[in-house]
Amino acid sequence: MTQTVKKTILSADFMQDMIKTTANLYRLGWDERNGGNISYLLKEEEVAAFTDVNQTIKTIPLNFHIPELSYHYFLVTGSGKYFKNIVDAPEENLGIIRINEGGETAAIIWGFSHGTLPTSELPSHLMAHKERLARDASHRVVMHTHTTHLIGMTFTHTLIEKEFTRTLWKMCTECIVVFPEGVGIIPWMIPGTDEIGKATADKMSDVRLVVWPHHGVFGTGNTMDEAFGLIETAEKAAEIYSLVEGKIKQTITDLQLYDLAQAFNVKPREGYLNEN
Numbered sequence: 537m538t539q540t541v542k543k544t545i546l547s548a549d550f551m552q553d554m555i556k557t558t559a560n561l562y563r564l565g566w567d568e569r570n571g572g573n574i575s576y577l578l579k580e581e582e583v584a585a586f587t588d589v590n591q592t593i594k595t596i597p598l599n600f601h602i603p604e605l606s607y608h609y610f611l612v613t614g615s616g617k618y619f620k621n622i623v624d625a626p627e628e629n630l631g632i633i634r635i636n637e638g639g640e641t642a643a644i645i646w647g648f649s650h651g652t653l654p655t656s657e658l659p660s661h662l663m664a665h666k667e668r669l670a671r672d673a674s675h676r677v678v679m680h681t682h683t684t685h686l687i688g689m690t691f692t693h694t695l696i697e698k699e700f701t702r703t704l705w706k707m708c709t710e711c712i713v714v715f716p717e718g719v720g721i722i723p724w725m726i727p728g729t730d731e732i733g734k735a736t737a738d739k740m741s742d743v744r745l746v747v748w749p750h751h752g753v754f755g756t757g758n759t760m761d762e763a764f765g766l767i768e769t770a771e772k773a774a775e776i777y778s779l780v781e782g783k784i785k786q787t788i789t790d791l792q793l794y795d796l797a798q799a800f801n802v803k804p805r806e807g808y809l810n811e812n
């Protein structure tokens with residue numbers, strides 16, 4: 537009986553999405569060791585189809601209050617766990633949590649066997665979910681990963697958001713279409729803290745991609761593909777930047793960026809493009 541239940545939840549679309557995405561991120565070399573974490577907002581009925589949403593395997597205190605997320609359910613990666621191992625042991629490396637009434641504690645309702653806890657970056661994830669949900673009711677995914685070239689760029693480029701964004705936009709044509717609002721950048725901070733969570737969520741009021749200097753990125757989206765695609769596009773631009781930096785002879789102009797935005801019906805961040 538238990539076997540059947542286990543098999544069913546592992547075949548759920550949301551679970552397969554998580555398993556495949558984390559394997560893919562590992563394959564890209566962005567999630568060395570226990571690097572990276574993902575949280576996926578699930579609808580109550582999605583979870584209820586596979587397990588009892590009211591059960592509590594373990595209660596986890598949150599150091600912050602997030603009442604807006606009461607009775608929200610998240611599939612999250614485990615603290616200290618390796619993305620590379622998720623595909624072979626999802627139940628140990630992943631878990632589903634319910635934010636309890638009042639938003640002061642969370643309950644593990646599935647997974648995290650062998651005493652695993654949710655990601656150390658849970659504050660940043662939950663605060664980012666709250667911020668994005670306030671802006672877009674369809675928002676569902678928060679993804680943190682150690683994108684090699686975006687991290688590299690935080691050593692060689694200024695950390696001024698407008699300049700960083702403009703450079704990314706000019707590295708490949710797709711960028712302004714995928715993130716017309718630009719990218720946010722927080723100062724270097726200690727990971728896993730409520731403070732870095734607050735700083736990241738503050739940026740998320742305007743952008744869906746936040747760079748953590750010398751560490752990685754936080755990206756969000758309405759689907760796993762969308763969050764991944766956003767990060768992947770910025771990372772590709774950063775990779776090109778690392779290849780051409782110091783050797784640039786020509787680039788996409790501001791006028792061409794305007795034309796692109798118009799053709800794809802997106803609105804570039806106000807003040808980021810020079811008037812032509």
Ligand code: 2HA
Nearest residue numbers: 570571572573657727
């Ligand atoms: O999960 O990536 O930022 C490990 C990390 C911390």
Ligand code: ZN
Nearest residue numbers: 571572751752
């Ligand atoms: Zn990290």
